Amino acid sequence: GFGFDCEDLNALAQADGARHPQVARNIKKIEASCLEKAQYVTATSTAMAEFLVSSYGIAQPIVIHNVFSLKETAILLPPDKRSAHSEKISLVWMSATIGKGRGLEMVLTAMKKSLPDCELTVCGRFLDLKFQKKIEGLVKKGLTERVYFKKLAMPAEVFKELSRHDIGLALEDGSCLNLALTVTNKYFLYLQSGLALAVSDVPGQRSVWKEHPETGFIFPPNDVHAFAVGIREFCVDRKKLLETKQSTWKLGLETYNWEKESRGWFSMLKNEMEKKNL
Numbered sequence: 001g002f003g004f005d006c007e008d009l010n011a012l013a014q015a016d017g018a019r020h021p022q023v024a025r026n027i028k029k030i031e032a033s034c035l036e037k038a039q040y041v042t043a044t045s046t047a048m049a050e051f052l053v054s055s056y057g058i059a060q061p062i063v064i065h066n067v068f069s070l071k072e073t074a075i076l077l078p079p080d081k082r083s084a085h086s087e088k089i090s091l092v093w094m095s096a097t098i099g100k101g102r103g104l105e106m107v108l109t110a111m112k113k114s115l116p117d118c119e120l121t122v123c124g125r126f127l128d129l130k131f132q133k134k135i136e137g138l139v140k141k142g143l144t145e146r147v148y149f150k151k152l153a154m155p156a157e158v159f160k161e162l163s164r165h166d167i168g169l170a171l172e173d174g175s176c177l178n179l180a181l182t183v184t185n186k187y188f189l190y191l192q193s194g195l196a197l198a199v200s201d202v203p204g205q206r207s208v209w210k211e212h213p214e215t216g217f218i219f220p221p222n223d224v225h226a227f228a229v230g231i232r233e234f235c236v237d238r239k240k241l242l243e244t245k246q247s248t249w250k251l252g253l254e255t256y257n258w259e260k261e262s263r264g265w266f267s268m269l270k271n272e273m274e275k276k277n278l
Contacts, residue, residue, distance in 0.1 A: 004038035047203035079245035103171025162193035194249030
């Protein structure tokens with residue numbers, strides 16, 4: 001027997017722009033066959049688990065969030081013990097690739113229009129030259145001194161890099177169903193780093209945020225005004241910002257970490273083995 005860990009809905013992923021229809025059909029056939037035969041299925045969010053049930057008629061998958069070990073955050077100080085790196089509120093957006101549908105254009109528009117007290121660090125690499133030129137063009141229109149581009153940090157340095165900032169941006173616009181239904185790594189990287197969260201309202205992210213609204217704010221995807229309002233509240237009320245960062249830090253220590261999340265994983269494996277008298 002085997003288990004099926006559904007990290008992504010590969011037929012619906014758009015990292016390459018869009019799946020060719022025939023490729024998508026082939027992937028769905030493979031998924032259907034494997035999901036039906038699997039002894040257990042895990043998914044990255046309740047939204048993705050529900051999608052798999054409705055699409056393939058399987059039993060409810062176990063949700064295992066993409067969280068990280070407490071060993072990786074042990075090097076960090078709590079937010080209230082960190083020194084400020086800038087007088088401005090520091091926003092950060094991190095991903096392996098910098099591309100469309102991830103909210104960057106919206107952030108830059110909001111910063112130019114109504115967020116003079118913010119700076120933005122974008123960590124990752126561009127794969128689409130046309131999109132890169134578009135983003136760089138927006139930055140040149142009055143934001144060159146407040147927007148910084150960095151290569152993605154080495155794994156051992158990711159949390160250290162993130163801890164230098166105040167608000168983590170998880171801004172999927174919903175155009176890619178795969179990204180809309182999952183909870184991306186960046187969400188939990190921000191949370192476990194002790195950052196306030198600015199979260200677009202897509203099903204996967206909503207499934208976590210609604211349980212813990214004290215971690216930041218949620219807003220409609222690509223809504224520049226709603227995003228700016230949420231960020232401005234933190235700019236005006238630095239005490240609220242620190243309290244929010246402390247809340248995410250505590251949540252990472254107590255709830256969203258691999259030591260806690262893995263218990264469900266190992267409990268499930270134990271149950272499966274007992275069923276088969278292994």
